[in-house]
Amino acid sequence: MSHTERTWAAYPTATVTGYPRIGPNRELKRALEALWSGKISPAEFETAARSVRLETYGRLTELGLNQPYAVPADFAAYDQVLETAAAVGVLGGAAGDLDWEEYFALARGTDDRPALEMTKWFDTNYHYLVPEIGPDTVFTPRPQRVTALVEEAASAGHTVRPVLVGPVTLLALSKAAEDYPNFRPLDRLDDLVKNYAVVLAALAEAGVEWVQLDEPALVADFDAADDDQLAGLAQSAYSTLLSAAVGDERPQIAVTASYGSLRAGLDALASVAPEALTVDISKPTLQADPDYIQRITAAVPQLTHLVAGIIDGRNIWAADLETQLETLRGFDRPVSVSTSTSLLHVPYTLEGEVNLPVDVAGWLSFAEEKVTEIEALAEALATGTTQSREVAFARAARAQRTRTESARTHNDAVRQRTAALPAEVSRGDVNERRAAQKARLGLPDLPTTTIGSFPQTDDVRKARAAFRAGRIDEAEYTDTMRAEIKRVVDLQEDIGLDVIVHGEPERNDMVQYFAEHLDGFVTTANGWVQSYGSRCTRPPILFGDVSRAEPITVPWSSYAASLTDKPVKGMLTGPVTILAWSFVRDDEPLSVPADQIALALADEVSDLEDAGIPIIQIDEPALRELLPLREERRAEYLQWAVRAFRLCAVGARVDTQIHTHLCYSEFGQVITAIQALDADVTSIEAARSRMELLDALDDGFHAEIGPGVWDIHSPRVPSTAELEDLLGAALKSIGPDRLWVNPDCGLKTRGYRETEASLRNLVHARAALLGIRQGAGVAAAAHV
Structure with missing residues (x-):
């Protein structure tokens, strides 16, 4: 029978366009x-x-x-x-x-x-x-x-x-x-x-x-x-x-x-x-x-x-x-x-x-x-x-x-608080903030730091699982986490990083961790979703109004600060990213829970400040991700997304340095919104794209910026020369007084071997560039 005479299969009446492929148990x-x-x-x-x-x-x-x-x-x-x-x-x-x-x-x-x-x-x-x-x-x-x-x-x-x-x-x-x-x-x-x-x-x-x-x-x-x-x-x-x-x-x-x-x-x-x-x-x-x-x-x-x-x-x-x-x-x-x-x-x-x-x-x-x-x-x-x-x-x-x-989806106190919010949200003059932060922090040119998380060892994962299962008590769990925090702080001191993080050993995931500590969310035991390759997450489920019952991150950041004389950076996940990486309510606009989450995070910022933490990073890697696919809907989204971020930090002191981090999206379309976040420092993925984003920056971009120079989604260790090359490219667009040196993203998925080697190369590359720049200045002075 020829193909023209053949009866071809009808399209199935029930189907799916695609299905999870990581396996039900990963x-x-x-x-x-x-x-x-x-x-x-x-x-x-x-x-x-x-x-x-x-x-x-x-x-x-x-x-x-x-x-x-x-x-x-x-x-x-x-x-x-x-x-x-x-x-x-x-x-x-x-x-x-x-x-x-x-x-x-x-x-x-x-x-x-x-x-x-x-x-x-x-x-x-x-x-x-x-x-x-x-x-x-x-x-x-x-x-x-x-x-x-x-x-x-x-x-x-x-x-x-x-x-x-x-x-x-x-x-x-x-x-x-x-x-x-x-x-x-x-x-x-x-x-x-x-x-x-x-x-x-x-x-x-x-x-x-x-x-x-x-x-x-x-x-x-x-x-x-x-x-x-x-x-x-x-x-x-x-x-x-x-x-x-x-x-x-x-x-x-x-x-x-x-x-x-x-x-x-x-x-x-x-x-x-x-x-x-x-x-x-x-x-x-x-x-x-x-x-x-x-x-x-x-x-x-x-x-x-x-x-x-x-x-x-x-x-x-x-x-x-x-x-x-x-x-x-x-x-x-x-x-x-x-x-x-x-x-x-x-x-x-x-x-x-x-x-x-x-x-x-x-x-x-x-x-x-x-x-x-x-x-x-x-x-x-x-x-x-x-x-x-x-x-x-x-x-x-x-x-x-x-x-x-259900009465569980609505909280009158939360609704009243968001209804009382001002129309305009601003931290004030950026130059005043920069001067106050410079005086408080005393950081060098090209300050070095990481994005937040450090590798999570089997011992850390086992301790979290044992605590959840009730096999160890809270005291033993806290001791294990503190031991890991001390190890991470000591490592950063030894490598020579300028701004220290606590490494986030207590966090299973940067969104799930906060959802577990916020009313209005539930989390799953096995609700894994593929993010890329072998990377999987368990998105929380936002079902009701959001509030914070008690401080979430303060004890861990405070303990890290007690171990070092260097500035310690507190780490928060921003409201847009919490929404983007959760399953959200479909019965109201996203701007409503965005404001609610922002207020909960503003309380956390205040508590971190009271604990003496001078730098607070509010991660928003998903800012570009939620950008509507159609042009005419983008302005409205960016308006409430930027407002939600600014609400997190609106009450922060002028000498508290607010960072944000963005990664793995094409950010050229939202560069104006990134500027409007009004963060003091913005770190952003740039290694794989070899600093392409910096071409989109103009004179109106006032924040200090840390374009990532180490692609942490690859296990390869970048050489010092490679990192120097990327930093040199960045210096063509950003002055050394505004340029930070950091990886593309958190280090949770990496091992300690490549982490330590890469961070040492990063510090060496910064030192080499500062030596070159200072040497060039001396030579120019001698010539004059």
Whole structure:
């Protein structure tokens, strides 16, 4: 039978656009770290990764995704952008497949080469690796990376849907190769589409009937191309890919547009009519774009199968199934039911979360529960009744009712305090503050410090776990933490750092730790979510109004200060980052809990000052992360985000130096907002991008700045010469009286060997630069 006579598989009526891939008990994380440490071989790692994949396929089938192609094969050993880049060939190199050594060298770097730059995936806390593309980059497709997944699944009895980042999004998220700073990777689209066609042909040869291409770039505004330009590029790319006849030349293509609503991209995709189109119609998207469903209905032709991404893939609240069912019934055609985004952003399951308050647990749905919601909606659509899924609909209705009626979500005292806040929030004149802080601190030019955390040893982790489990008492736990703090302080003194931190051994995570000490949050026991590679976090759940019952960080910072005569820096996580890295309320604007968290942190700042701490860092690495994807919504966000940060420090003394830290996002778009934070010192990720951010600074940027010179997300130890080179580049933009010397981020994920070596090199590089600068001054004076 020829392909033109063949009946091709319909798109599944219930599916997800993606699923967590670290394993329900972080099996992939452990396998990765065992491979990197040499404890297992590449072959053993491949076996472990294969087990995670096949167990996921089996579990999703058990949950009801049992139609052909309902289960996505979106696995990546480190990151889906790196995986797609390898498959379609933008990483260059020979036609052979990448071995694990080369693959992870791109992700993590080696002693001889830095890793690829890493930044945030749209407005999420997931990090992706940024491909670097130039006009002469050789594109070498490796379709075997994708066909191998299909064949592996088929051998276990699963018909899976391969998933790739789409060509427009892949190039929109790439950066110009170092030698071509003004080049636009999107200009290589025609070349890249040819490689996608090669991969699609290989999938067709392997018998695949559906492939998913993710194009979230079409719901965002980019500097490199506006909405109309991206839409035009998508129309061109998919005209080419779809022009091949379905069958021997390519599978059917399902394009997915997650994280928001399509604008010009909707008409562009509709005009080329892919076989299926997944649109994000989750509650947050429809709140921002109320007419989106009407536009979809009007634009998308009947020959394109519509997939409704109605179950929120980014938050953990139980779905309102009755309301969503009515929404789905309003379409003018049959639709499939799916998630708005990949479920990569939520934990695996509520099963086993026995420590959550019973009422709060009843309001939640994690990945497995969301699959059940999807399956219930799809069944109700197909049968016209909810009776066969009565349990799922009853649970959903109970969640909506009990959450609305709960008294736990509201605190009158907190509401009254935020209502009394002033409209304008300011610490006063920056020059007055700088003079007072200089007199109090007495720091040299190019002061050295770290971002806050130090490596967390097995002994520290075991002590925290034992304390939580009740196997040791508070006194023994405190003694263990104090011993670690003393070790860290002594190490910093020995290395010669100018500003000391306590190392944060008591903190499991920079957001979770604060959530555990703030009313209005709950935390999970096993709610792990992948951030990048093997890095996982347990996002807290914000369910109610926020307040602080007692000091959180003061005892630890005070103890560190008692061990040294050098300035000690107190460490807080800022309100925007706490929100960005938590699952937040969906029943009010984010600006409301932002103010509440800010006031709780302002109380902490006051207590740290009373304890004699002269420097307080309020970390906001997620400031750029929460920036809305559409331009017209950004000003409102930045206004309340900046205000919340300033509320934290508005009562601080003029001689208390307020720091902030930002990392792993493209910050050029928000540089004005970073300045408006009005921090005295801003440290920021800059090593992988080689100080690119400094090009965006102008004369209005008054803060002292610490552009990171050591990429802590790679295990490599930068040489003194390399650090001198980066600091020298920074000195071209920032004077030595305003430039700080520090790593890119906290050191929690590093080991002590590379930490000590890197910090010693950092101090030596600073000393060498000061010697060069002072020597140059002496020579100039002699010449005069």
